[in-house]
Amino acid sequence: MIGLLERAAAAEPDRIAVVTPEGAATYPALLDDARRVAGTLVDRRTTSAVLVEPDVSWVIRVLAGAALVGVDICQFQADIDGSAFAVQSEALGYFPVLTRRPDLARAVDTIPTSALRDGTPVTDRRSGPQPVTIRTTGTTGTPKAARHDWSVLARTVAAVEPRPHQRWLMAYGPHQFAGIQVLQHVIASHATLIAPFPRQPADGLAALLEHEVTCVSATPTYWRFLLAEARSRGVALPPLEQVTLGGEAAPAELLASLRSAFPAARISHIYASTEFGSVASVADGRPGLPVSSLARDENPTANLRIVDGELQVRAAAGMLGYVGSAAPDDAEPSWRPTGDLVTVVGDRVVFTGRTSEVINVGGVKVHPLPIEERIGALPRVEMARVFGRSNRLTGAIVAAEVVPVPGLDDGGLDDLRHEIRSAVADLPRAWHPRSVNFVNSIATRGAKTVRRMEP
Amino acid sequence: MAQDKNTTLAVIEQFLKLVQKEPEALTDDLPLYGEGLGLDSLEAAELSAVLEDKFGSDPFSAGGDLPQTVGDILGFYEAPATA
Numbered sequence: 001m002i003g004l005l006e007r008a009a010a011a012e013p014d015r016i017a018v019v020t021p022e023g024a025a026t027y028p029a030l031l032d033d034a035r036r037v038a039g040t041l042v043d044r045r046t047t048s049a050v051l052v053e054p055d056v057s058w059v060i061r062v063l064a065g066a067a068l069v070g071v072d073i074c075q076f077q078a079d080i081d082g083s084a085f086a087v088q089s090e091a092l093g094y095f096p097v098l099t100r101r102p103d104l105a106r107a108v109d110t111i112p113t114s115a116l117r118d119g120t121p122v123t124d125r126r127s128g129p130q131p132v133t134i135r136t137t138g139t140t141g142t143p144k145a146a147r148h149d150w151s152v153l154a155r156t157v158a159a160v161e162p163r164p165h166q167r168w169l170m171a172y173g174p175h176q177f178a179g180i181q182v183l184q185h186v187i188a189s190h191a192t193l194i195a196p197f198p199r200q201p202a203d204g205l206a207a208l209l210e211h212e213v214t215c216v217s218a219t220p221t222y223w224r225f226l227l228a229e230a231r232s233r234g235v236a237l238p239p240l241e242q243v244t245l246g247g248e249a250a251p252a253e254l255l256a257s258l259r260s261a262f263p264a265a266r267i268s269h270i271y272a273s274t275e276f277g278s279v280a281s282v283a284d285g286r287p288g289l290p291v292s293s294l295a296r297d298e299n300p301t302a303n304l305r306i307v308d309g310e311l312q313v314r315a316a317a318g319m320l321g322y323v324g325s326a327a328p329d330d331a332e333p334s335w336r337p338t339g340d341l342v343t344v345v346g347d348r349v350v351f352t353g354r355t356s357e358v359i360n361v362g363g364v365k366v367h368p369l370p371i372e373e374r375i376g377a378l379p380r381v382e383m384a385r386v387f388g389r390s391n392r393l394t395g396a397i398v399a400a401e402v403v404p405v406p407g408l409d410d411g412g413l414d415d416l417r418h419e420i421r422s423a424v425a426d427l428p429r430a431w432h433p434r435s436v437n438f439v440n441s442i443a444t445r446g447a448k449t450v451r452r453m454e455p
Numbered sequence: 456m457a458q459d460k461n462t463t464l465a466v467i468e469q470f471l472k473l474v475q476k477e478p479e480a481l482t483d484d485l486p487l488y489g490e491g492l493g494l495d496s497l498e499a500a501e502l503s504a505v506l507e508d509k510f511g512s513d514p515f516s517a518g519g520d521l522p523q524t525v526g527d528i529l530g531f532y533e534a535p536a537t538a
Contacts, residue, residue: 393499393500393515393521394500397500397501432497435504435505
């Protein structure tokens with residue numbers, strides 16, 4: 001992180017690195033601040049700290065400054081509930097807390113973000129590891145904290161060529177693994193990051209329209225919301241150079257919508273996770289991964305394989321370990337389950353859902369994604385979410401929440417109910433949604449669709 | 456939370472139309488399964504969800520014996536003491 005920032009500041013001394021609601025900062029200004037943050041952390045004899053900060057300029061200052069002096073930073077989402085923060089940060093055991101939020105302040109162990117710049121600048125990098133801790137989004141339960149090293153993370157952007165004209169939207173939180181990837185990519189490109197806060201799709205759309213954004217990386221759920229927002233506001237989307245999807249499976253119907261919304265863009269999707277980093281990137285506009293990304297006799301170095309229908313990843317270049325558990329044995333790269341369920345269809349590895357999202361309907365294992373894709377592809381459906389709902393008769397049933405296009409009357413909704421039934425008719429009967437509710441919005445967490453079982 | 460019988464019947468009728476199992480006459484003694492409406496467990500589960508969404512509780516999930524006839528469902532909402 002600090003190395004990337006040093007190179008960008010040297011190469012592009014006048015370039016705006018980041019634009020946030022609090023202002024703009026150049027690369028050299030950010031680097032100078034990072035060195036001051038490093039001084040503060042050294043003065044405080046800090047070895048690890050928690051950061052809760054909405055402004056991305058500040059996040060870069062702290063992450064780069066901490067990397068300079070080997071301090072392990074773990075971010076929590078900026079708007080985290082105070083009592084949840086108390087419990088989760090206590091369990092993590094990192095001190096002090098760096099934050100501007102007075103409600104999170106603990107009596108002794110807090111440094112207000114604004115005071116971090118008061119230190120004496122440090123320029124010499126401390127030798128040794130540059131740890132950083134990244135928490136999972138907790139789509140499937142309590143977030144876990146995964147320890148990484150910046151020197152390993154930076155390998156993922158080692159091949160990035162400078163493209164200083166690019167203007168990237170920060171659609172992820174900087175506390176998320178994907179957000180860290182975007183930060184690294186933008187700095188490695190010597191480009192400009194547009195980082196609105198809050199970071200809802202509507203804020204992203206506003207940034208697209210106001211700040212001449214050229215590149216966006218976001219989850220499929222975020223893209224769906226952004227396209228729907230643009231449609232309902234009747235605005236013309238600006239041309240984009242790069243459209244990236246990650247964090248969830250990218251269904252064909254969404255890829256097609258993005259292709260027609262951004263005809264000139266390179267559209268790619270990334271398969272990555274907080275634990276394993278970026279594993280594969282696909283830019284051929286088709287859903288799923290090519291079969292060639294799987295390890296097999298003629299391709300022994302690939303980092304993916306399928307065991308019992310679940311995708312496994314080789315954890316060689318991944319994280320150092322989870323906080324609170326022993327580090328994995330790096331000498332013996334091991335295969336780890338990803339929780340992603342896949343099937344091979346022709347030359348593609350197609351995602352069918354997450355192990356944690358499987359719905360057991362009377363003993364039949366049902367995957368929500370194929371159902372969600374069929375409903376989501378209907379012209380009169382804006383968005384759909386499929387999940388399990390408890391039921392006394394069958395243990396669970398498949399439930400769907402559907403956001404219809406605006407302006408449907410009761411008759412239209414009745415017709416849509418029948419259309420949904422027809423759309424899933426090719427699936428086994430246990431897969432058919434037995435509860436369909438029309439709603440105004442669907443539940444998300446970390447800009448991913450929530451598909452966990454509901455009571 | 457007693458429901459008007461006609462309201463309950465309308466919800467059942469709408470459901471039966473959706474699953475294409477409309478009877479000639481929706482009478483109280485019509486069995487829900489087998490020779491009657493012929494609902495299977497998935498359809499019965501669906502009906503229970505529809506009723507719960509509409510009325511907040513349903514006779515399939517309430518514990519005790521499962522309803523056997525249309526009348527059992529109507530009776531559940533007419534005598535809500537067990538709900």
